[in-house]
Amino acid sequence: MNIVILTGAGISAESGLGTFRSDDGMWSQYDLEEVATPEGFARNPALVHEFYNARRANCRGAQPNKAHLALAELEARHTGNVLIVTQNVDDLHRRAGSRNVLHMHGELEKARCVRCGHDWPAPGTMSVLDRCPKCRSGLCRPDVVWFGEDVRFLLEIEQAIREADLFAMIGSSGQVSPAAEFMMLARDNGADTIELNLERSGVADHARNVVLGPATEIVPKWVGRLVPLS
Numbered sequence: 001m002n003i004v005i006l007t008g009a010g011i012s013a014e015s016g017l018g019t020f021r022s023d024d025g026m027w028s029q030y031d032l033e034e035v036a037t038p039e040g041f042a043r044n045p046a047l048v049h050e051f052y053n054a055r056r057a058n059c060r061g062a063q064p065n066k067a068h069l070a071l072a073e074l075e076a077r078h079t080g081n082v083l084i085v086t087q088n089v090d091d092l093h094r095r096a097g098s099r100n101v102l103h104m105h106g107e108l109e110k111a112r113c114v115r116c117g118h119d120w121p122a123p124g125t126m127s128v129l130d131r132c133p134k135c136r137s138g139l140c141r142p143d144v145v146w147f148g149e150d151v152r153f154l155l156e157i158e159q160a161i162r163e164a165d166l167f168a169m170i171g172s173s174g175q176v177s178p179a180a181e182f183m184m185l186a187r188d189n190g191a192d193t194i195e196l197n198l199e200r201s202g203v204a205d206h207a208r209n210v211v212l213g214p215a216t217e218i219v220p221k222w223v224g225r226l227v228p229l230s
């Protein structure tokens, strides 16, 4: 059985990383147009670095929670394929032990050259003074996908969803495209579908099952029905 799991900011909320639409937290203190668009970076790269440096520091201080750990155990114990497709730029799935993870919105822990596209592990603090270690001249940016930019691995993700027997969406509002369309793609290709979320998402009506609650409670329970958990 092939399992594809889409995760969003909600799975990391109980690790202390604010969700995108929560009223508190970092996203509400900054103007999205200024910190999460290529135009914002062109206008004020120092502000954009400040924002992502703070998010990286938060992330480094956070630990994977029971939901991340349960998904890692699912991958380890399930005899078929388990693929995690995440909208999160944190590395909590990897640190929980998941290996098969596609970061469709990039990664906070990577830096990229604006000029030559080379990428490398991000230092804790990035600055406008940094230059690319390869071409030595390019400006450096966080290797995350901003609004208006193409998401990563889209063809690969869509193919995996078409081949999925079970598709789960965890902790995502289902409002950011194209992730919002994955639930329908899975259903239309015959997969069983489930949403695990704090509140019903915009695509909950397309899921066969909806389980509501905090991810650290509902995800281990769901995984426990698929494989025995230690």
Ligand code: NAD
Pocket: 007, 008, 009, 010, 011, 012, 013, 014, 017, 018, 019, 020, 021, 022, 087, 088, 089, 090, 105, 170, 171, 172, 173, 174, 175, 176, 196, 197, 198, 199, 200, 201, 213, 214, 215, 216
């Ligand atoms: P979102 O903020 O739009 O939605 C979060 C969802 O999680 C909501 O449906 C909410 O009900 C649910 N949720 C909140 N707390 C939860 C909990 N404890 N357990 C289960 N569910 C919970 O996030 P999104 O759908 O991922 O899309 C927003 C964008 O924001 C993405 O592009 C993502 O890259 C970015 N983002 C990433 C992070 C991160 O990397 N940790 C954090 C914030 C935003």
Ligand code: ZN
Pocket: 113, 114, 115, 116, 117, 118, 132, 133, 134, 135, 136, 137, 138
């Ligand atoms: Zn370069």
